[in-house]
Amino acid sequence: xxxxxxxxxxxxxxxxxxxxxxxxxxxxxxxxxxxxxxxxxxxxxxxxxxxxxxxxxxxxxxxxxxxxxxxxxxxxxxxxxxxxxxxxxxxxxxxxxxxxxxxxxxxxxxxxxxxxxxxxxxxxxxxxxxxxxxxxxxxxxxxxxxxxxxxxxxxxxxxxxxxxxxxxxxxxxxxxxxxxxxxxxxxxxxxxxxxxxxxxxxxxxxxxxxxxxxxxxxxxxxxxxxxxxxxxxxxxxxxxxxxxxxxxxxxxxxxxxxxxxxxxxxxxxxxxxxxxxxxxxxxxxxxxxxxxxxxxxxxxxxxxxxxxxxxxxxxxxxxxxxxxxxxxxxxxxxxxxxxxxxxxxxxxxxxxxxxxxxxxxxxxxxxxxxxxxxxxxxxxxxxxxxxxxxxxxxxxxxxxxxxxxxxxxxxxxxxxxxxxx
Numbered sequence: 001x002x003x004x005x006x007x008x009x010x011x012x013x014x015x016x017x018x019x020x021x022x023x024x025x026x027x028x029x030x031x032x033x034x035x036x037x038x039x040x041x042x043x044x045x046x047x048x049x050x051x052x053x054x055x056x057x058x059x060x061x062x063x064x065x066x067x068x069x070x071x072x073x074x075x076x077x078x079x080x081x082x083x084x085x086x087x088x089x090x091x092x093x094x095x096x097x098x099x100x101x102x103x104x105x106x107x108x109x110x111x112x113x114x115x116x117x118x119x120x121x122x123x124x125x126x127x128x129x130x131x132x133x134x135x136x137x138x139x140x141x142x143x144x145x146x147x148x149x150x151x152x153x154x155x156x157x158x159x160x161x162x163x164x165x166x167x168x169x170x171x172x173x174x175x176x177x178x179x180x181x182x183x184x185x186x187x188x189x190x191x192x193x194x195x196x197x198x199x200x201x202x203x204x205x206x207x208x209x210x211x212x213x214x215x216x217x218x219x220x221x222x223x224x225x226x227x228x229x230x231x232x233x234x235x236x237x238x239x240x241x242x243x244x245x246x247x248x249x250x251x252x253x254x255x256x257x258x259x260x261x262x263x264x265x266x267x268x269x270x271x272x273x274x275x276x277x278x279x280x281x282x283x284x285x286x287x288x289x290x291x292x293x294x295x296x297x298x299x300x301x302x303x304x305x306x307x308x309x310x311x312x313x314x315x316x317x318x319x320x321x322x323x324x325x326x327x328x329x330x331x332x333x334x335x336x337x338x339x340x341x342x343x344x345x346x347x348x349x350x351x352x353x354x355x356x357x358x359x360x361x362x363x364x365x366x367x368x369x370x371x372x373x374x375x376x377x378x379x380x381x382x383x384x385x386x387x388x389x390x391x392x393x394x395x396x397x398x399x400x401x402x403x404x405x406x407x408x409x410x411x412x413x414x415x416x417x418x419x420x421x
Contacts, residue, residue, distance in 0.1 A: 004067040010038045027063055028056035032126040034073045043076040118144040128168040150405045241380040242365050245304040246272040251344050259347035264314045268343035278316050293318040305377050312350045
């Protein structure tokens with residue numbers, strides 16, 4: 001399957017739209033896209049080089065439609081006569097016995113099945129009237145649109161049906177033109193490098209271009225394979241937390257076998273009423289991916305998990321510097337997690353002391369209490385963790401969408417300003 005760029009033209013109005021399409025797209029599907037993008041209704045035909053594309057089931061490749069082709073979209077009943085003054089084109093010989101494409105009713109026909117995703121809905125319903133009807137009738141599709149494109153969702157929300165259809169059509173046309181421009185530029189760039197390489201097989205820039213293209217294709221191939229065979233690898237990994245208590249104060253302990261020591265923030269120590277037990281002789285600095293000041297050490301803390309108490313030695317830090325905090329990005333504070341993000345970290349020292357096992361299959365942390373006797377506690381789910389810890393507790397979808405919309409609006413305004421300049 002390859003992607004080509006074609007131009008659709010309405011000879012009556014002179015309107016034309018360039019768009020990227022798959023060479024495996026059928027003539028019938030292209031006809032539906034033509035109706036949607038050019039706003040046409042009725043019995044239409046597609047014409048290339050004076051000949052009608054008459055086999056609806058044929059792919060564009062089979063119908064000899066190639067990159068850069070111009071496709072004229074015409075009403076079947078119209079028979080334009082040639083003009084001596086303008087030298088107009090005569091397509092009357094094409095309108096005789098050709099089978100008619102689907103009618104307006106067919107173009108607006110809605111395709112839907114239980115469990116349909118937004119992507120499937122858009123692909124199966126190319127006409128704006130069909131997809132907008134689906135979005136208005138099925139809330140889960142609209143919610144998915146609102147997640148991926150909140151600006152477009154808000155534009156068509158609560159709008160009359162016909163207005164929503166026009167908004168959707170304009171958005172699709174705008175996206176198609178932008179995509180077509182990028183594809184056309186890439187096509188001409190590759191064509192120039194191909195010609196350069198044919199003249200000079202050792203041209204450095206041309207060889208680098210095709211090597212880079214080959215690497216991208218290999219990466220894309222691996223990405224598609226991963227999506228099909230290991231889709232879970234594309235998701236966000238939730239870090240491991242367990243419910244615990246210190247002095248009857250509930251905490252969420254972050255289980256980190258990659259940390260040498262068990263660590264507690266100053267704020268957590270104060271909240272649990274044990275900050276006065278800090279031995280300042282062990283004060284210093286932690287240096288790693290981030291840095292933080294060590295206030296000292298509490299030699300004995302009774303960590304209660306479930307109904308069992310586990311004695312722990314804890315290092316108290318003034319400012320946590322843990323690179324393993326969930327939800328952090330490269331743009332976050334270089335010092336790493338803040339105290340509010342990580343109150344208590346159960347490190348390797350205590351995990352080894354209590355002979356713990358991380359059971360990912362069953363989703364729990366297992367402690368060995370005695371020979372043949374174990375205690376298990378489950379890892380927390382997303383709903384139990386705050387956003388700062390990678391969870392969804394307290395997550396406000398509307399507020400998040402508002403922020404996303406503001407960011408997208410700024411991006412669009414920036415793009416429009418660049419176009420004006």
